[in-house]
Amino acid sequence: MRVVEIRRGWIALGLFSLVACSPGDEPASVHMHGAREGLRHSSSNEEPETTSVEANFHDRATPPRAPGEFDLVTLSTLPDAVSDGDVLVGLRGLSAGDVYSVTRNGIDVTGAFQRVPGGDVQGLVAELAPGENRIAAEAVGPDGRRRAVLRVINHSITGPILSGPHQTPFVCRTREAGLGDPLDADCSIATQYEWFYRPKAGNKYLKLEDPYAPYPSDVTLVPGPGGTNVPLVVRVESSTINRGITRIAVLDDPHARGPAAPFQATRWNHRVYYAYGALCGVGYHQGVNRPETVLDGISGSPVFDFHSMVGVDQRLRKGDIVVHSTLSTFGVQCNPLVSIETTMMVKEHIAEKYGSIAAMIGTGGSGAAVQQYNAINNAPGLLNGALPIASLADVWSTMMTIADCGLLTHYYDTYAPNWEPMKRAHVEGHAPLLGIIPREGICKSWSAPELRSVLDPQRGCDPSVPEAMRYHPVNNPHGVRCTIQDTNVNLLGREPVTGFARRPLDNVGVQYGLAAFNMYLISAAEFLDLNRNIGGFDMDGRYVHERMAMSPEVESILYRTGMVIGRGSLSESPIVDMGLYLDQVPGASIHDAVRPFIVRNRLRSRVGLDGTQSIWRGNAVAPPEAYPILEQWLAPLSALPHGTDRARAIVAAKPAGATDRCVLLVSGTRTEMPENFDTGRGPCSAMYPVGYTPRMVAGMPASDDVVRCQLKPLVRSDYRATFTDAEFDELKAIFPNGVCDYSKRAAQDVEKSLAWPSIGGEAPHAPVGLSYRAARSMPVP
Known part of the structure; x- marks a missing residue:
């Protein structure tokens, strides 16, 4: 176990009540506002040769383009919420004969781009600097030369992006998760890969110590491409994203491709099955999961185990990627913004490292169901659909x-x-x-x-949080207060x-x-x-x-x-x-x-x-x-x-x-x-x-x-049952300021x-909504 104390940054949050907008006000930082207006010109800190449009959160669709126009848009995440130094970018609307070029902060990165089915151009722009970056695209065609410039904001893979300063203290649990000691104060690990096979008998996956050797003779076979049967072998990536331990499982065939060939997700069907975690805890620790969580659907929870019901093995067999993160597990930290933030960062990672995502479907019960409803309501496009069990709103x-x-x-x-x-x-x-x-x-x-x-x-x-850290009104009045409101203090103030x-x-x-x-x-x-x-x-x-x-x-x-x-x-x-x-x-x-x-x-x-x-x-x-x-x-x-x-x-x-x-x-x-x-x-x-x-x-x-x-005065006729005069006088004494008027909101x-509500990262601000900005090209003189 490792305990780390890092930046607190909570004092400024007391200002929320002073700077937060009223329900009818426009929030500050207009470029981050979630309003879905159509075309609008760049703000003063954007390049004059470009125009911004709002992309649809669900499929990145933009308003209709005039002949010759193209859009420059991030495909793997919102442009203000890029993480880990790279982002998948698309050029939409180019004609087949257009000649294009792309730069990152003035450096040519055109070689990373190629045309994809449907005619669009896509590429992974890597080596982004921390903070603001400028991605520019030019295209020359029959209508002349056009240019678009998109500003993106790059954040650390450790976060935060949306949820405000990291919760402190924070207990690292990578060793308990079988991943060794953490590498830094953010409980990071070097990414690890393991391979597992499903034997014909039994209900558990078994680890392949040498994934490139011939598989055991009892390996399960499942339908593959062209009517063939292929071995049921799964690659599990274990990494830390937003400080959470993330497990990503997908079909692979390492023996067939051999150790010299790099992994490619050729058996993936481009669907992601995101298995959220249940319960409701208050954080201050990283949480623990195991490869079994994304293989057999076994969570190890001591209570009613909804995770075992979600059918991760069935989805693996069909070709889905299956995902689980400890920081999108409410039993670890019951914070809706952290859950959205973690899901967003994991989804970006998959899109950039595995390939384009056709659909991401959430699943899980209880606290996991809350997260699905929360994501769909607050972060449109994050989940394409949901299968909650034993829901809570x-x-x-x-x-x-x-x-x-x-x-x-x-x-x-x-x-x-x-x-x-x-x-x-x-x-x-x-x-x-x-x-x-x-x-x-x-x-x-x-x-x-x-x-x-x-x-x-x-x-x-959680038991992993040492007693010496915990609040006591007399013995440790400044200790960690483990309440539901404390785990959401960045938002609540x-x-x-x-x-x-x-x-x-x-x-x-x-x-x-x-x-x-x-x-x-x-x-x-x-x-x-x-x-x-x-x-x-x-x-x-x-x-x-x-x-x-x-x-x-x-x-x-x-x-x-x-x-x-x-x-x-x-x-x-x-x-x-x-x-x-x-x-x-x-x-x-x-x-x-x-x-x-x-x-x-x-x-x-x-x-x-x-x-x-x-x-x-x-x-x-x-x-x-x-x-x-x-x-x-x-x-x-x-x-x-x-x-x-x-x-x-x-x-x-x-x-x-x-x-x-x-x-x-x-x-x-x-x-x-x-x-x-x-x-x-x-x-x-x-x-x-x-x-x-x-x-x-x-x-x-x-x-x-x-x-x-809202309250209303007591009125005797509001009650179908009867009071004596003395009883009604007593009711008025119990409710001297009135009773709830539920006819009003x-x-x-x-x-x-x-x-996409955000209170920022380490420098918090009043809540604003993120937009999906795309850059629309303009003629170059």
């Missing part, structure tokens, strides 16, 4: 349930130990429709110590007095158990006692009688940056959500059946359509069965005309197999059938009804996305969140 609306269930459990234990399970279920919202009493209440799972620990700065640390990370939790005005009271399932006395004593958690995760309050500035950050999803690009990539029914499984029941429908209701309320998401429910749903259907769904979306309404195009392209369905395994027989979940009249709706969250019981809309409500809500 996003970190901060999910944290409402963790806090609420923790408070409700405390209330039952302290004030209402005699409340029977069904009464509790009505208040929690998780089981009123089930008609049965669960083996354990779902709120009991939600308030489990391992989940609640993300609110406790002393208990939230710090409290000015305590220096603690600002926490996005608020239950001011929330009427817990409101629907249960209005349905006469709890009495007025019980409703009043519950809301009088529900309380909150202080910044050290301890119960206090006061409720929790969020600042308007923090609320604004959550909505503006898309950390509460639904206001971004959520409808721009097809999703098949694997709604595995877990409501009756102790511990795993936090993945209650309502969660995919929360996302669906956000699509309905924000986009006006929900057909870009398909939900497969039941007890036998898993990504391997859905992948071919998602593949079919993606096929017509690869080359949409510029300006197409992408969400409606996705709905129009939806194949019959992608409709909502119920998937059941009964007595060993697997049955699939379409189901309209809106009607509540199918087998899954009957067997596995959908409940609510505690906030929905308190009046929250089904989108479950009002993290800080949150005060700081926005119509559109930032696309």
